[in-house]
Amino acid sequence: MVGVTADGITEAFARVAENAPNARARELFVSLAGHLHAWLKETKPTHDEWRAGIEALTRAAELTNGGRNEFVLFSDLFGITSLVDLLNTPEGASSSSPLGPFHQRGAPPLANGGDMWKGQQGEVLVIEGRVVDAASGEGVSGAILDLWQNAGNGLYSVQDPEQPDGNYHGLLTCAEDGSFCLTTTLFLPYTVPYDGPGGDMLRALGRDAWRAAHLHVIAEAPGYRALVTELFVEGDEWLEKDAVFGVRPDLVLPVEQCRKGDAVADALEAKDSLPETFLRIRPTIRMATGGN
Ligand SMILES: [Fe+2]
CATH class of the missing domain: 1.10.287 (Helix Hairpins)
Structure with a gap:
């Protein structure tokens, strides 16, 4: 040419x-x-600026391995991951939010009403929610929730040799009416990795590496599109500045301050061992019909 x-x-x-x-x-x-x-x-761009970009991508490739993907981090930090999620959210369904790097396939089963807290440090949190059809509002029968979050020290189990395998991971099958409940501890804000070119980009922009605290959820049910999302809580200081643009208004839940003796779901296995004060959220997960 x-x-x-x-x-x-x-x-x-x-x-x-x-x-x-x-x-x-x-x-x-x-x-x-x-x-x-x-x-x-x-x-x-000057040739020096172009070269700096190529060097950043080269370092990203060097840092990327089975446990870390700097390219996914770039996608997250640019808002690309979130925009792909937003453009693919069906009408009326709960918003999608990034999968993140800490999902583990083969999470341990968690009974409906089960306990991920197991007496570990942190603010005890009761979750009483429902999975519903986005169009009709009726409960979705046979919904399975893959749930994971960080522990009271801010780390996911894969990052922390002190935690048993699968800690704060659970695969929960909802009741026939789509309802579900469990006990856990309040998830905590944490930083994305900032020791690589993704971190250099954050520093260049004067941005923080913090993510708003969240519970990861993958919801699946026969006849419905799988939903990958996150649940946040009101009052978190990083909601407006989440490093990966993952927060959507419909995913931010009010937190109830509860006391021992307050009515909780009958199915809750840990209901007799709840502390004097605990927190509660009541998420509604709206699923759209169809395949992915
Ligand atoms: Fe996360």
């Missing part, structure tokens, strides 16, 4: 992709190239 100019390069890119065997792949690549070209023309 001879005579490519700054003005013509986007069109030239589209032309050489004309024989792409996959129309969707062509659309994604040609559009991305066009947006990148426009960004370059707008910001006019």
Whole structure:
């Protein structure tokens, strides 16, 4: 190709992709190239700035392994992960929120009414919720919730050799009417890794690495789209500044201050061993019908 100019390069890119065997792949690549070209023309990076970007990606590749993915972190920090979630949230369903890096396949079963607290440090939290059909509001029968969160020291079990495998992870099957309950401890804010190029980006932007405290949830049920989301609590200081843009208004729950003796769900295994004061949230998880 001879005579490519700054003005013509986007069109030239589209032309050489004309024989792409996959129309969707062509659309994604040609559009991305066009947006990148426009960004370059707008910001006019120097060769040093371009090299710094390539070096950041190279360091990201060096840091990425089975337990850490700096590219996913970049996606999260740019808001890309959250935007993909938002664009794919069905009408009326609970908002999606990032999966994050601490999900473990094969979580231990957790009975409906079961206990993830097990007397560990932290503020005891009772969760009494329901999984409902996004359109009708009726309970979803056979819903399975994959739940995970950090412990009272702010760490997930995979980060902390002091915690038993699968601590604060649970796979819970809801009741026929979609209701579920459990005891746990209040999840805590934590930082995303900031010792790599993702952290360099945060520092360059004057941003914090903190995530608002959250309980991770994957909800699945026959005939429904799987939902990957997070539950947050009102009053968390990082709700407005969550490093990965994961907070959506419908996912932020009020927290009730409860006392021993307050009515709790009958199914709660730990109801007789609750402390003098504890917290409660009542999430409603709305699922949309269809496949993923
Ligand atoms: Fe998390």
